[in-house]
Amino acid sequence: MEKAAxxxxxxxxxxxxxRRLPIYYQYLKNLESTGTKVISCTTIGNDLDFDPxxxxxxxxxTGVEGKPKVGYLVADLxxxxxxxxxxxxxxxxxxxxxxxxGTALLGYSQFKQHGLSIVGAFDKDEAxxxxxxxxxxxxxxxxLPGLALRMGIRLGIITVPPASAQxxxxxxxxxxxxAIWNFAPVTLKVPSPxxxxxxxxxxxLASLSHSLAKKMHTKTEKGEEGYASN
Numbered sequence: 001m002e003k004a005a006x007x008x009x010x011x012x013x014x015x016x017x018x019r020r021l022p023i024y025y026q027y028l029k030n031l032e033s034t035g036t037k038v039i040s041c042t043t044i045g046n047d048l049d050f051d052p053x054x055x056x057x058x059x060x061x062t063g064v065e066g067k068p069k070v071g072y073l074v075a076d077l078x079x080x081x082x083x084x085x086x087x088x089x090x091x092x093x094x095x096x097x098x099x100x101x102g103t104a105l106l107g108y109s110q111f112k113q114h115g116l117s118i119v120g121a122f123d124k125d126e127a128x129x130x131x132x133x134x135x136x137x138x139x140x141x142x143x144l145p146g147l148a149l150r151m152g153i154r155l156g157i158i159t160v161p162p163a164s165a166q167x168x169x170x171x172x173x174x175x176x177x178x179a180i181w182n183f184a185p186v187t188l189k190v191p192s193p194x195x196x197x198x199x200x201x202x203x204x205l206a207s208l209s210h211s212l213a214k215k216m217h218t219k220t221e222k223g224e225e226g227y228a229s230n
Contacts, residue, residue: 037074038073059072063080064081085114092151092152094122094144095118095121095122096168096171098133102123105118118136122139148172148176149175153177155177156175161184166186166188173191181199
């Protein structure tokens with residue numbers, strides 16, 4: 001008789017839900033710090049301005065179950081979200097690009113709480129190679145493939161200018177890296193098994209700037225907050 005699998009079935013989760021789960025997690029961590037043991041979807045929805053029905057549906061993807069008329073145990077929710085997102089397993093990563101953004105990411109201590117440990121930094125700028133940044137020695141870029149293979153690194157982070165991003169991605173693929181978190185505003189070409197997540201900072205800024213411009217234009221037309229209408 002075969003033994004039942006001890007891991008949960010991999011399911012496809014909608015992107016909006018995936019984006020909300022970290023929001024729930026931080027909210028629940030804050031509740032836990034205050035000693036709150038039980039919480040309802042209604043309370044969560046009201047506090048976060050989400051539809052309680054959507055909150056319940058989001059939680060269903062993690063496999064956690066609430067109790068009728070009681071709600072969810074905060075500890076259970078935290079544990080299930082951590083497991084679902086893989087935050088209870090630390091992923092070692094290599095980062096390429098020891099500039100301002102790369103340095104900021106290397107110094108962000110909260111990553112380990114979310115399952116990420118940047119264990120190596122690389123650059124091709126001779127002025128940066130050999131520097132110690134937040135405890136990580138910056139190594140020459142050409143060393144990445146060999147080290148990634150020897151250390152079994154599966155996650156790479158790209159924080160280089162657009163013109164260099166594809167070269168870095170190619171070296172990561174050569175080193176056996178299977179998932180790339182890309183901060184460069186460029187579309188990378190990688191083999192289909194390799195996962196790429198683009199952090200669209202420029203798109204987010206453009207969207208925010210456009211929304212702000214529309215808001216200010218509307219206020220100008222209405223003559224609000226000291227703006228005179230034409």
